[in-house]
Amino acid sequence: MDFILNEEQAILKGSVARFSADLRAAMDKKTVTAADRWGRYADMGLLGLPFDEDFGGFGGGGVETMIVAEEMGRHLLADPYVPVVVVAGRLLADHCSEEQKAYLLPRVADGSLIVVPAFGEPKSRYSLSRVATTAVPSKDGFVLDGRKAVVLSGAAANLLLVTARLSGEVGDEDGIGVFLVPGDLPGVTRRPVLTVDGREAAEIVLDGVRVDKTAALGTLGRGGAIARRAEEFGVAALAGEAVGAMSAVFDMTVEYLQTRRQFGVPIGKFQALQHRVVDMRVALELARSIAAGAAIAADLDNAQERRRIISAAKVQVCRSGRYIGQQAIQLHGAMGMTDEYGAGRYFKRLLVLSSLYGDADHHLERFVSASQYDEGGALVA
Amino acid sequence: MKFAFSAEMEIFRDEVRAFIREKLSPETRRRVEEGRRLDKADYVQWYRALHAKGWITPGWPKEHGGTGWTALQRYIFEEEVALGAAPPVTAGINMIGPVLIAFGTEEQKRKYLPAMRQGDLWWAQGFSEPGSGSDLASLATRAVLDGDAYVVNGTKIWQTQAHYAEMMFALVRTKPDVKPQEGISMMLIDMKSPGLSIHHIKTIDGGQELYQCFFDNVRVPVANLVGEDGKGWSYAKFLLGFERHGIAGIGLAKRQLNRLKRLAASETSDGRPLIEKPRFRDRIATLEIELLALEYTSIRLLQEGEGKGPGVESSLLKIKGTELRQEIFEMLSEVVGPYIIPYDNDVVRSGWGHDEPVGPDYAATLASNYLDSRKISIYGGANEIQRNVLAKSILGL
Incomplete structure (x- = not known):
């Protein structure tokens, strides 16, 4: 396994991070409509990510998708990128006739068709x-x-x-x-x-x-399999988005523990809270690594291996996301329950991400069925 | 990002795997796989083979017999050694070896390093005391200079296999009236010194590998002082922070998870293989997913940290790696149902021999292994201490 981004990917990450932060700032000032936002994605070229250059895209794979999704998650961008570009986009690119592709893909890429x-x-x-x-x-x-x-x-x-x-x-x-x-x-x-x-x-x-x-x-007649393959790309992308959201709400929590004072000290001085933060960090690192694994696996031809890793990622991301979200609310005390404070927004996004395209139980079942063992207990690939 | 390791790394992995298959005694491998206790001969045979191949001290600088491997190669090596059921390398090689190379005198290097490379020199670690566990700086064993030797009095505890050890590297207090950390020195103590006695401590798994050592006016030559008097604390920190690429124990966890799956496939519940029982199967699958996530995390942190020194991530990997392994051992304690209850310490060591086994043959070691596994979240810095360390780096408070 190689988890290091190549040069193009690192550049993409930097520019998507800036794009997402700017878009978040504009959303907070309420100066952009949904249509404006979608137009900005198109201008960045992000709506054509999975398509060939001929169709206005840049031929991105699972890793590029993860990079975009993670930044969207970190900044809570509210646009339907994963359903439209990742799931529908992949399905169209893989199953349309050439004629349909020539009409549809450039229009998805320029934002005129959702x-x-x-x-x-x-x-x-x-x-x-x-x-x-x-x-x-x-x-x-x-x-x-x-x-x-x-x-x-x-x-x-x-x-x-x-x-x-x-x-x-x-x-x-x-x-x-x-x-x-x-x-x-x-x-x-x-x-x-x-x-x-x-x-x-x-x-x-x-x-x-x-x-x-x-x-x-x-x-x-093969629509179930077609939809499932497209949704696999979506699951891998959601894992990346969830990691972005977890990472942001984790950072918020750390900052809160450093600044909120009770009993004359920052509450982060208390060991009961310190150890909780460590366990959140462990959950975050596990989710981050396996989401990266799923992003790489999303492009594998070996269906069993692909399904096994993508479903493993969804299980881990659901678990880590629930834990980090719940603990973030808890460690913020009553502030965590207020609607104006950001932790709750991440918590709700993580709830949606864990319930979309299969929850932890659903993917545990898929993981098991993709993990067939011989009598010696070894994996039969 | 790529799904596989590079072709060079896969070739390297195959080479390590082939070496273990060829050179590790089948008897030792069987004992490790079955979770039985090892004799000194098991270790010695394996260390000789490692020495002959030049692979016994991979982490040492190349001019002192290191392999010059990359961090990833060392990770792969440690994973394969664990998967291949080889005995672990002794504390001396990964702990005192690097300290002597960095801070030892020429004479110390000449005297000890070649013997360690040959796998002949066995070390005991003399850090903890009955009153100093996690709070190591409170240690009270004293060393007073008297002519050309220090006179040591006190006690050290939790030495693994002290009965095999020729030497001990110990932290002792040479200056009583300075800050606790500043009065500590590191010295090398001959286990045959007059006044040094060892007493074994029986552990909950029935094992007899742990010892307490007592020092009654033990004379340690000044030549055996490591580095400077009063600098022992910084050498100990250097030693404990030494790169530990395999700290998550991925290979160990994989081997035990495979054992769990194998046994769960041969055990039955209501006439079906236990592994097919949804409640049991889902728990195994959950552990397997966490292990996959931890394996990726180990590799990712290694790759991200390439070229940098060891960071706080080793605490993270230690916490999760030990907790996960403990969960696997816990499930191993459940896999044979009521046959976890019969327990005979001689059978744990040597098997049933000519007697008819009570229950499945593989059941005999499972309780011992589960009991023994409780130590892994305690030794090497208790997981609560690891959490303190990690919290400090996250919160900076």
């Missing part, structure tokens, strides 16, 4: 194969019916990537398609909801939505 994944359903929890939404072939395309749950930025998006069942039973791995659905098509109803961390999501009803044949992406 595409979001709409994989989850009210009863699917984290499974990508428990798809009850149906896609019935029609004369010139498909008719979609069903509901999609907790679609992040689902109301603001121009295009939805909808998984729908062509054949088989709910829960079957095969028989699922991925469809590109314009958000304003007749029959699409989007109910916007606020998220716990102050962002936007939508519950979406599809009622007799007619799409044409070209709306179906990738190998028809």
